[in-house]
Amino acid sequence: MTIVVGITGGKGGTGKSTVATALACELAKEHKVLLADADVDCPDDHLLLNIKREFHSTVEQRIPKWDFDKCIKCGLCGTVCKTNAIVSIKNKNPLFIQAQCNGCGSCVLKCPVNAIGWNKKDIGTVFTGSNHGIDLLSGELKTSEPTSEFIVNALNEVIEEKKSEYDYIFIDTAAGTHCPVIAALEMCDVVYAVTEPTPLGCHDLEIILNLLKRLKIEANIVLNRSDIGDKKIIHDLAKKFDSSITAEIPYSKEIVKQYSHGEPITNSDIIKIAKELVEKIAKELVEKTAEEMIKR
Numbered sequence: 001m002t003i004v005v006g007i008t009g010g011k012g013g014t015g016k017s018t019v020a021t022a023l024a025c026e027l028a029k030e031h032k033v034l035l036a037d038a039d040v041d042c043p044d045d046h047l048l049l050n051i052k053r054e055f056h057s058t059v060e061q062r063i064p065k066w067d068f069d070k071c072i073k074c075g076l077c078g079t080v081c082k083t084n085a086i087v088s089i090k091n092k093n094p095l096f097i098q099a100q101c102n103g104c105g106s107c108v109l110k111c112p113v114n115a116i117g118w119n120k121k122d123i124g125t126v127f128t129g130s131n132h133g134i135d136l137l138s139g140e141l142k143t144s145e146p147t148s149e150f151i152v153n154a155l156n157e158v159i160e161e162k163k164s165e166y167d168y169i170f171i172d173t174a175a176g177t178h179c180p181v182i183a184a185l186e187m188c189d190v191v192y193a194v195t196e197p198t199p200l201g202c203h204d205l206e207i208i209l210n211l212l213k214r215l216k217i218e219a220n221i222v223l224n225r226s227d228i229g230d231k232k233i234i235h236d237l238a239k240k241f242d243s244s245i246t247a248e249i250p251y252s253k254e255i256v257k258q259y260s261h262g263e264p265i266t267n268s269d270i271i272k273i274a275k276e277l278v279e280k281i282a283k284e285l286v287e288k289t290a291e292e293m294i295k296r
């Protein structure tokens with residue numbers, strides 16, 4: 001039995017990756033753990049865990065290819081491209097701006113003379129690595145490529161292949177609620193949304209809790225830097241969504257120090273509280289595993 005745990009957050013910079021790596025390290029003490037860094041525009045879990053990544057696979061995206069011998073220069077392909085990747089000039093061959101193409105296929109379907117076929121381009125890479133007893137999968141989108149969900153989908157495929165080898169799989173998503181985040185969350189059994197007690201944190205948490213409700217995924221809240229603002233706004237929001245605040249982590253210089261040295265959270269007084277958080281969630285996950293086993 002494998003539990004897939006999403007670590008997400010509506011807002012960037014709340015400590016999502018710190019919580020994801022700390023949880024993965026804690027559970028890896030007694031379990032087989034895979035951590036997937038699905039923040040593919042800016043992956044950083046390997047830096048937090050001091051992991052030198054190794055190449056696993058290239059991610060490709062389909063792109064259109066023109067046969068100008070067949071093209072009658074009607075300009076229709078340019079009219080259906082929502083990303084402005086095709087520039088149509090009357091009586092001239094269309095111009096293709098590859099970097100803006102998301103491979104939707106509208107131009108291929110629209111062409112009346114089948115002058116458009118398919119080609120491929122490399123848009124990113126899946127890496128692997130390991131340290132602290134954790135296996136890491138890390139997706140990275142090439143600079144200036146527009147479609148990060150292709151990288152998340154490639155990560156999801158590798159996760160599906162390897163799933164039976166692990167007890168816990170953590171997916172550290174990007175911030176926000178855009179398509180790559182949804183693609184990552186759809187893999188998860190339970191999700192922890194990391195936030196902070198600020199109006200912006202509260203606003204973005206509400207958006208992610210709404211999304212999780214729609215996706216029918218159990219949502220828990222981790223309140224990071226819990227002593228920097230008004231905790232009540234987060235508690236009120238949690239109540240509104242019938243979600244629990246699993247843990248509150250006060251701001252700590254020690255945590256920042258460990259973070260900057262590429263080490264998971266492990267010791268000192270304040271870190272003890274973070275450790276309690278890790279143990280609490282680990283306990284919940286173990287209970288959930290037991291519940292699932294009883295159901296079966």
Ligand code: SF4
Pocket residue numbers: 063064080081082083084085086100101102103104105106107108
């Ligand atoms: S595949 Fe879609 S995005 Fe790409 S050029 Fe054609 S219409 Fe535009």
Ligand code: SF4
Pocket residue numbers: 066070071072073074075076077078094110111112113114115116
């Ligand atoms: S729709 Fe087809 S025929 Fe018309 S300009 Fe585009 S490629 Fe050429």
